[in-house]
Amino acid sequence: MQRKKHSLYYALFLTIFGSILFIVLVRSYYDYDHTKHEVATELEAELKNTGSSLQKSVAGYVDSYAVNEYEKLVKHAMEDDDIAAILISDYNMANILGKKEYISGYIKDNKWHIREYDVQNIEQTKLLENAFFRETQELITSDGSLVGTISIYISDRHLNEQVQRIIVQNIVTSIVLAFLLVALIFFTMNAIILKPLLRMIKTIEESDHEGVPSEYLEEANSKELDTLTKAMNKMIASIRKSRERLKEQERNLVFQAHHDPLTGLPNRLLFQDRLTQGLKKADREKKRLAVFFIDLDHFKEVNDSYGHETGDILLQNIAQRLQGVIRAHDTLARLGGDEFTIIMENLGDSVDISNLAQKILNSLSSPVVVNGTILYVSSSIGISLYPNDANSVQDLLKYADTAMYKAKDEGRNNFQFYNAQLTQLALDRVVLEVSLREALRKGEFVVYFQPQIDTELGEICGMEALVRWQHPEKGLIFPDAFIPLAESTGLIVELDRYVMKVAMEQVFNWREQGLNPGVLAMNLSVKQLEHHDFIETFKRLMYAIGVKPEWIELEITESQLMRKPEDAIKVLQELSDLGVSLSVDDFGTGYSSFAYLKKLPISKLKIDKEFIQDIPKDEEDIAITKAIIVLAKSLNLKVLAEGVETRDQKEFLLREGCRFVQGYYYSKPVNVEQMEKMIIEGVEE
């Protein structure tokens, strides 16, 4: 429960009034005590005086048996207001009357009337007992004889009256004084503290919707309040500043949430928002709208070869170029990676669109210099239109993407408008992915082997294991149709492992049969290498089947190898340590660094078939092939040429020092049975 809060006025009143009352009460008590003591002393002195003066006269009267005389004297003395009783013990009378004592005198009753003393009156006895003070003196005559005693009783009646008067006076004075002081202190406190405080409260209460005072506090008179005011103003200023900072941060956050940090372009979120708005506007104004989906060609290779830093600078550069090409009111966004989108509004006809697309292609085709490296970039552009193709954000983007793939398929560096057929293509991709998974589960993939020939000896020296998909409906499907999709979906890891297992089991079988299949070469995807448990899995598989490491050669493409060469070196070194041979596949198509090439634990280079197929017609290919062979020899590496289809090619290669070949000239990839036959019977030219 919340305690009730009291006003400062209330607390102030209580404190001041209480304090003053306390002081005054203490003072009153002191006065009372002092006065009481003083009056009591006075009374005692008076009593002694009265006693002394009465004593002589009374003694004389007692001595002369003038009882009535001393009684009169006593009665007269009783008129003194302070005296409560005077009693004479008369020895002479006691003697005469034959009594133990004879006491006479006067006493004042409760109404302060003088009464004759009566020994037997209980009330009088009580009054005497309650007397404030008693003085008894002996009655001694002039000749020195003791004739009795005189006792004078003093009442505290007078004392109490006086003390009561003092108390009343003090209380009245105290209360008046207390109220005056309270009023004075109130007035002062009010002027100095409470009013300024109330002003402060009022100013603080007049705040904006976030509770921050709208105005700064006014200066106060007193030092402390002024300090408080300054502190409050400082706080208000600080709150305002931090609010500004927060707003700035919020703006930044909003910006960051809607923009790509690398290029500063709108991100997917903002793009979608802009597109939504654009669609509404286009709908209202009955205008057309185009969505461009731009994907850089071979950007992946740039990243792989030169690193992300270079790739990032290239992207920034591209963004700037695109920004320069589009119209002021068009929206350029980066969706991620090397994907850019443009929303083009207020379109006239498709010529405008084509012009822009061509401008983009032109703009991006000129080389970009990054850190001294000249990079050649091209792009593929897909375009979807509203309201022609679709009328939703998702569809427009999806169709532009599909069109972009069409452009890629069309050999890159071109733009394609979306049409309904493209949608079918995209659908096919999805269907294929599902089928891939299904095939893997059902074991529809089969391993084919293509023999590798030592041309010097004319013998099979090994074979490359290649995967084929034995589709139940479509028949045998070649890897080009499903490997890219398997790589992009990550299915390649599982597929590779499957192929490796089947191939190694076959090689083991042949060896068991006493055949010599030579070295088994198998493709290794970089995705496989990146898998943390690959080495362990491969090792277990190898030992489980029973194959020896020296029977195995793993091929990795040049482009994949150079993507993260440092990481590759580490994993490949482990594989090499196992005793497995390693070769670089498709050599010459990528951008190999010789420095890395030297460091890699490889034993073989495989010349890409691209360089072989036009030999001996193409002089350039001949030169490159020769150079690769020389390079391999200088690095003390074996060299194998792929795609050998003619005798000329075989002989050229042999002449140049490349004795190991693979290609249709000897055999296309074949199934197990055919391969087994070739191992037993040998190959024919």
Next chain:
Amino acid sequence: MLLSIFLLPLHATEKSKLVYIVSDIEIPFWNIMSRGVIKQANELGYTVEVYSAQNNNKKELEALAKSIQKGIEGIILSPVSSSSAATLIKLAKKQNIPVVVADIGSESSDYISYISSDNRKGAYDIGKILARQFKQRGYNKSSSIGIIAIPQNRENGKLRTDGFLEALSEEDIKTADLKQQRDFSCQETYNFTKELLEKYPNIKALWLQGSNRYKGALKAFEELNREDVMLVTFDAEPEFSLLIEEGIIVGAAMQQPYLIGKEAVKVLDDYFHGKRIVKNIELPVLAISKENVVKNHKVIQTNVLGIVE
């Protein structure tokens, strides 16, 4: 009821005891009064005992104590002083003993009755007698009177002076001076008389408020050869009848002590018998001069002098 039965036979069969406490039985006035008390008590069937205080407070108190011890039933008191009377009355009252004060008076009023002489009237009457003599002798206005008074703090003294001066004032006679007695001696009266006559030669008369020291005054007259000065007194001595007849004393205001004593007993008797009591009784003072002395001889003999055959 029981108390009445007990008291009634007591009164009827046995003689009730009374006490007369008197200041000084040696003084003729009190002596005469005591005889009146005894006479009347006997007549009414009471026994009475007389205690003289010898003008002493202590003896007076002792007398009372003795009386209380003896179980007396009533007191007639002629006190040493009106002050001492108050004490005695108070003590008696505590024992439920009724007190009748006979002359002198009391500062207490708790007595059943106070019987006294009409001092003022007596003094007034004697003043008038003196005034007549003044006129008869043809004294002029320069002539005056001297007074030797009993103490003026005594109530009877004051009354006597007041009554006397009133009479003189009516007759336009001046008073030269007033002397108050202290030791009541003959010598004192002699000295005062001498002083007055020497100091005021115009004094033609001297008034003594007491009678017993008249001889001191006469002696002074003789020595100063002023036998012409008239002497008047208050109270009387047995020889006064003769002295008045002879003209040695011009007049005397005579109290009746014998009558007072008798009256006191009568009042007590009335009290015992439940009769209504007069609280203050003033008996007349006889103003006796040469003219009426013979006529009042019998009254003077009994009531004033207590001489009863």
